[in-house]
Amino acid sequence: xxxxxxxxxxxxxxxxxxxALWIFPLYWGIITSLKPEYEVIEPxxxxxxxxxxxxxxxxxxxxxxxxxxxxxxxxxxxxxTVLVLILSAGCAYALSQLRFPGQYLLYGMILASxxxxxxxxxxxxxxxxxxxxxIDSWLGVILPQLxxxxxxxxxxxxxxxxxxxxxxxxxxxxxxxxxxxxxxYLPMNWGVTTALAxxxxxxxxxxxxxxxxxxxxxxxxxVTVGITxxxxxxxxxxxxxxxxxxxxxxxxxxxxxxxxxRVTEAIMLSAGIKG
Amino acid sequence: MPTVRKRQQTGAAVVFVGPFVVAYLVLFVYPTLKMVVLxxxxxxxxxxxxxVGWSNxxxxxxxxxxxxxxxxxxxxxxxxxxxxxxxxxxxxxMVLRLRGLLQSLVLAAFFLPYxxxxxxxxxxxxxMIDPQFGIAQLPIRLLxxxxxxxxxxxxxxxxxxxxxxxxxxxxxxVLLFIAGLKNISQDVHDAASLDGAHRWARFRYITWPLIWxxxxxxxxxxxxxxxxxxxxxxxxxxxxxxNSTYVVVQYIYKQAFQSNHGGYGATVAVVLFxxxxxxxxxxxxxxxxxxx
Numbered sequence: 001x002x003x004x005x006x007x008x009x010x011x012x013x014x015x016x017x018x019x020a021l022w023i024f025p026l027y028w029g030i031i032t033s034l035k036p037e038y039e040v041i042e043p044x045x046x047x048x049x050x051x052x053x054x055x056x057x058x059x060x061x062x063x064x065x066x067x068x069x070x071x072x073x074x075x076x077x078x079x080x081t082v083l084v085l086i087l088s089a090g091c092a093y094a095l096s097q098l099r100f101p102g103q104y105l106l107y108g109m110i111l112a113s114x115x116x117x118x119x120x121x122x123x124x125x126x127x128x129x130x131x132x133x134x135i136d137s138w139l140g141v142i143l144p145q146l147x148x149x150x151x152x153x154x155x156x157x158x159x160x161x162x163x164x165x166x167x168x169x170x171x172x173x174x175x176x177x178x179x180x181x182x183x184x185y186l187p188m189n190w191g192v193t194t195a196l197a198x199x200x201x202x203x204x205x206x207x208x209x210x211x212x213x214x215x216x217x218x219x220x221x222x223v224t225v226g227i228t229x230x231x232x233x234x235x236x237x238x239x240x241x242x243x244x245x246x247x248x249x250x251x252x253x254x255x256x257x258x259x260x261x262r263v264t265e266a267i268m269l270s271a272g273i274k275g
Numbered sequence: 276m277p278t279v280r281k282r283q284q285t286g287a288a289v290v291f292v293g294p295f296v297v298a299y300l301v302l303f304v305y306p307t308l309k310m311v312v313l314x315x316x317x318x319x320x321x322x323x324x325x326x327v328g329w330s331n332x333x334x335x336x337x338x339x340x341x342x343x344x345x346x347x348x349x350x351x352x353x354x355x356x357x358x359x360x361x362x363x364x365x366x367x368x369m370v371l372r373l374r375g376l377l378q379s380l381v382l383a384a385f386f387l388p389y390x391x392x393x394x395x396x397x398x399x400x401x402x403m404i405d406p407q408f409g410i411a412q413l414p415i416r417l418l419x420x421x422x423x424x425x426x427x428x429x430x431x432x433x434x435x436x437x438x439x440x441x442x443x444x445x446x447x448x449v450l451l452f453i454a455g456l457k458n459i460s461q462d463v464h465d466a467a468s469l470d471g472a473h474r475w476a477r478f479r480y481i482t483w484p485l486i487w488x489x490x491x492x493x494x495x496x497x498x499x500x501x502x503x504x505x506x507x508x509x510x511x512x513x514x515x516x517x518n519s520t521y522v523v524v525q526y527i528y529k530q531a532f533q534s535n536h537g538g539y540g541a542t543v544a545v546v547l548f549x550x551x552x553x554x555x556x557x558x559x560x561x562x563x564x565x566x567x
Binding site: 020040093098121 | 281283284285287288289290291292294295296298299301302303304305306307309310313320321366369370372373379380381383384385387388390391392393394395397398399400401402403405407408410442447450451454492496499502503505506510524527528531532537540541544545547548551552555556558559
């Protein structure tokens with residue numbers, strides 16, 4: 001079926017060129033971070049460093065609190081991921097498999113939550129976290145990020161699609177709801193859980209607005225916010241700025257490259273398109 | 276027996292939904308209602324305020340910076356939504372022509388920026404378009420004849436942020452279109468090829484109508500997403516130069532956190548909420564008509 005035609009070759013070349021241009025800023029950022037600062041601002045453009053160096057990285061580690069930010073980012077993002085999944089999976093299981101008063105009201109409210117932009121809640125989230133005494137703390141960063149309605153919806157769809165026979169057989173064997181959830185519904189959906197975990201983690205790691213508002217010292221500042229808070233110290237030291245950026249992006253880039261298919265799957269699910 | 280079962284189910288349900296419901300009420304429902312209440316007061320960010328009725332809302336109508344920020348947000352939406360949707364479709368079709376490893380590599384190249392934190396995107400492009408040393412100034416000089424300090428030029432600030440936003444987030448649209456295009460049966464295309472349909476005719480009369488539900492979905496998702504713009508603008512221009520990139524979310528931030536007007540900030544937030552809520556209904560409609 002597939003033949004090489006002049007127009008086909010041209011179109012493929014165009015695609016490759018476009019892809020190369022698209023990824024170039026990323027390449028350029030990484031390469032620049034590996035150059036000495038004097039080479040960065042030389043008028044001649046060197047696509048490959050003439051002198052490879054890790055000076056910029058050494059500088060960032062030595063002169064910023066980046067390790068502390070990293071710990072904060074990892075701690076809060078992992079906590080958000082675990083809590084979001086536990087809260088959502090539990091809620092989705094009940095909505096999908098159990099009958100209880102207020103069920104339809106709850107489901108309707110969760111669906112309606114899509115209408116509330118999280119950016120509109122920054123004022124009242126801040127007021128709330130302040131009244132809890134959680135400004136500039138891990139919990140203050142974590143709590144407002146725990147409600148992710150789409151995660152509940154996705155879990156519910158998957159629980160809905162498990163044949164009822166599994167559940168009925170388990171009930172006849174005397175299993176209770178917690179055993180059915182933990183031994184049937186959860187294990188049968190590890191794939192979804194993995195996919196949701198990865199994008200929840202990436203989302204939490206990348207979140208800017210809320211951590212920017214609530215974390216105002218190294219005690220809870222995340223690396224995503226932190227790398228832009230040292231502008232004054234750096235001036236226009238591009239290699240150092242970009243070294244910080246590469247360090248900040250590393251975990252999500254690795255998560256994506258390792259779990260590429262899961263990330264894709266999770267994005268489709270969240271957008272309402274089943275892969 | 277049935278009533279016992281029912282009671283047991285309710286008991287179990289409380290354990291399953293309880294934690295979510297508590298978190299949901301405290302961290303989502305309460306802040307949403309509180310936002311509406313606050314919008315009718317003159318409260319500072321932290322502390323009590325007096326009830327002022329509709330006066331915050333009336334004030335919005337004459338608040339120049341608010342009206343400008345609405346205008347800039349709409350301008351940003353115009354610059355991004357339709358271009359990124361069409362570009363997503365084009366790239367998806369280009370990617371789907373390829374096979375195997377080449378396809379994976381090309382898709383990764385288009386998608387990778389999407390998973391980056393906004394601050395990393397900012398750092399990369401700050402360097403790319405540096406007026407003196409930035410490599411992107413080469414094509415800019417070629418096109419315009421001189422370098423442009425994009426983020427400090429009122430004419431170019433918003434378009435450059437829109438351009439960078441498309442570069443950053445377009446991979447998401449590409450994924451959605453790829454999924455949609457794969458759903459269009461190959462048989463349809465083969466039949467059309469046999470009929471000798473030209474490539475453009477095939478796109479215009481087969482692909483485009485069949486992919487339209489996905490296109491509508493991407494359009495509405497993008498519309499809602501881009502209305503909420505803040506991060507990139509704040510990092511790249513802080514709303515400048517001369518407020519030319521001030522957007523609605525930044526105005527919430529300014530009123531509540533910089534000017535300590537919690538009540539008035541909440542009023543702006545309610546306006547954003549109402550706009551997004553209305554558009555979410557639209558998105559729901561778009562989702563409903565998608566082919567399964």
